[in-house]
Amino acid sequence: MQNSPETTEIPSPPQRQTDPATLAADIVERLIYRIGKDAKVAKPHDWLTASVLVIRDRIIDRWMESTRRTYESGGKRVYYLSLEFLIGRLTRDAVSNLGLMDELREALKSLGVDFDVIAALEPDAALGNGGLGRLAACFMESMATTDIPAYGYGIRYVHGLFRQQIAEGWQVELPETWLAHGNPWEFERRESAYEVGFGGSVESVLAPDGDARYVWKPSERVIAIAYDTPIVGWRANRVNTLRLWTAQPIDPILLDAFNAGDHIGALRESNKAESLARVLYPADGTPAGQELRLRQEFFFSSASLQDILRRHRQQYNTLENLSDKVAIQLNDTHPSVSIAELMRLLCDVHGYEFNAAWDITRKTISYTNHTLLPEALETWPVPLFERLLPRHMQIIYGINAKILLEARKEKNFSDPQIRAISIIDESGDRRVRMGNLAFIGSHSINGVSALHTDLMKVTVFADLHRLYPDRINNKTNGITPRRWLNQCNPGLVNLLKEAIGDRFLDDTEALQSLNAFADDAEFQKKFAAVKRENKSKLSQLIQSRMGLKLDPSAMFDIQVKRIHEYKRQLLNIIEAVALYDQMRSRPEQDWVPRVKIFAGKAAPSYHNAKLIIKLANDVARVVNSDPAVRGLLKIVFVPNYNVSLAEVLVPAADLSEQISTAGMEASGTGNMKFALNGALTIGTLDGANVEMRDYVGADNIQIFGMTAEEVTKVRTEGHNPRAIIEASRELSQALHAIRTGVFSPDDPNRFASLVDGLYQHDWFLVAGDFDAYANAQREVDRIWADEKSWFSKTIRNTARMGWFSSDRTIRQYAKEIWRAG
Secondary structure (H helix, E strand, C coil): CCCCCCCCCCCCCCCCCCHHHHHHHHHHHHHCCCCCCCCCCCCCHHHHHHHHHHHHHHHHHHHHHHHHHHHHHHCCEEEHEEECCEECCCHHHHHHCCCCCCHHHHHHCCCCHHHHHHCCCCCCCCCCCCCHHHHHHHHHHHHHCCCCCCCCEECCCCCCCCCCECCCCEEEECCCCCCCCCCCEEEEEEEEEEEEEECCCEEEEEEECCCEEEECCCCCCEEEEEEEEECCCCHHHCEEEEEEEEEEECCCCHHHHHHCCCHHHHHHHHHHHHHCCCCCCCCCCCCHHHHHHHHHHHHHHHHHHHHHHHHHHHHHHCCHHHHHHEEEEEEECCCCEEEEEEHHHHHCCCCCCCHHHHHHHHHHHEEEEECHHHHHHHEEHHHHHHCCCCCHHHHHHHHHHHHHHHHHHHCCHHHHHHHCCCCCCCCCCEEEEEEHHHHCCCCCCECCCCCHHHHHHHCCCCHHHHHHCCCCCCCCEEEEEHHHHHHHHHHHHHHHHHCCCCCCCCCCCHHHHHHHCCHHHHHHHHHHHHHHHHHHHHHHHHHHHHCCCCHHHCCCEEEECCCCCHHHHHHHHHHHHHHHHEEECCCCCCCCEEEEEECCCCCCCCCHHHHHHHHHHCCCCCCCCHHEEEEEEEEEECCCCHHHHHHHHHHHEEEEEEEECCCCCCCCHHHHHHHHHCCEEEEEECCCCHHHHHHHCCHHHHEECCCHHHHHHHHHCCCCHHHHHHCHHHHHHHHHHHCCCCCCCCCCCCCCHHHHHHCCCCCCCHHHHHHHHHHHHHHHHHHHHHHHHHHHHHHHHHHHHHHHHHHHHHHHHHHHHCCCC
């Protein structure tokens, strides 16, 4: 009889060496035996894959050790559920966090390979859209860095959001193909496969104890298959897991149909399953699009919860202590169906009574809110929800009844208050409010900046806050300094080490020591040289991609983020038009040379956002080709904004545009990245800008415009945008030029709707804030003209941004919400 793996002593693998010679030999070995290439004919992508495999092996040792340590200690695990993880390229991140950057460079150099060249070939993982996904990626890295045992759960999108091209100034969406040649960082876990159901019916059966039990019999099932990617923390103290789900059909092909000649119909079930992991945020303007989104959200939530409960029961053989050993964090409303699914699993699969299951669920789950826009708090039509998830609809009605009765009896809520807190929106066609479900089913609800958290209490969750006044708390967002300083700005890191030592690599708040150098002329000169080098690198990228030559000595004024009206790229463009008019009409003035750089994607169905992209490109075409400007103003829209592009843009920025309508941006993290890398911020008192002002100092940030309170007052009492526009000479002339086709002679009315919206309602207060914004920009010009003053301010930005590390944020989550670590 053979020994089982449990009783057989398995030898440990040899300790892997990390000297350059060993790394070089291992890379050649992987090249030959794993990729099947002779080094003489290997292409750059072959060298990249071989290098990843060598680094991956060294990560696996620490990954397994981290997992063993968690099991042995019985520590609490954190499970971070997010529909997005915008992780970008992983190679540089992993090598840097392992501390092997110099060794790997030397190893590859000995083989005639340039690390930077092959690292640039790695595709960005197309797993997110913007700030939400990038925050999740920062949090995963920081959880590993701060030694929090954690899993991230999401979807392994084949095509992600989309690849953006600009054709004749318009955004064109093309499929992203990041997985076309495989992903050497991931591991398929066949054993981690779970059935996920949809549709069908619910039957009531009598349990042995005489109580009714409910059995959901789905009419459709798919298999969720796990793919794991290791996430390495700083200095590789811990390696955590990002587990992404892909979907497979129960029957990949209906052979009867295929043999009968229905070759397309035979693959119907396969296509239906695979559509769950095809695209991030499928357009939901149609019933089919809405259904696919809900299917996606339930698919990954159900698979993740089944995996969590399986792992927990395997270790503890009970679910009674679930909330003591498990913390589940919902990143926005997308995974909020998890509350109903956890209730179903506890009640229907594991036999818990409803109230006991509800107690476990609420103690285990917490929710991060990322928006104050009511329309962004997802809702689903009740008929759709009931058809797709009939048992979950029953559970939601049960939760709702429990909460509404509690509110009426214990808090004496009025009818309007009851309607506001209800999970079911009765104001029109009945809809399931996922934001309310997330709030009610969580023990903690956190905002992501101090202002956002305060506004949550008086806007979208005002009545729920009255019902549960102790649940809302703040956890201001942060960014990982490893990617957003160490890796993207090595020149600045070397300068910082030379000035203040290297303690800031482990504790970003040690950057405070840099304050002493803010007015040091020699240090300012070196700081300026680093910035100039970063701007030259960005200029080369833009020239190679777009054929536009930029002057690195000009001010690089950058606004890069998702295109949305509340983020007010339109305000920036209109001010650029006004500046263009002034430069031409007053050439004798000493104008500051500026390059205005835009980047960002618009949702495919968001007409106005796509029109703003077209306007930016139309204005750029006219301005950049006008000799009257004498090269003093250039405007660029860089296509296909992603993490890798951001890593070049962020270190090159002189001016960071954070100009959203006050009260509408939850936090923002781009603002933190730019400031950390020595950019001056021009912005409103919105999101984390408020706290940034407090930390960097009011003299070192350019704040303008209405406050959130003033915005609310204007919207409540009404304002007259037409009068505001007519009273502003620069604004009215700029809008007239846009409205009458100066920038769109082929279609003079192209931008009429954008301009008319400003005259008629100006909901996002573009006109309302224009003069304040234009004045702030001229103040920026004055600061720029005084080089000593400029660098004094920007150095202080770098010195004082250490608090905005995602390590600090994660430590707060761990201590105050998860009770982990």
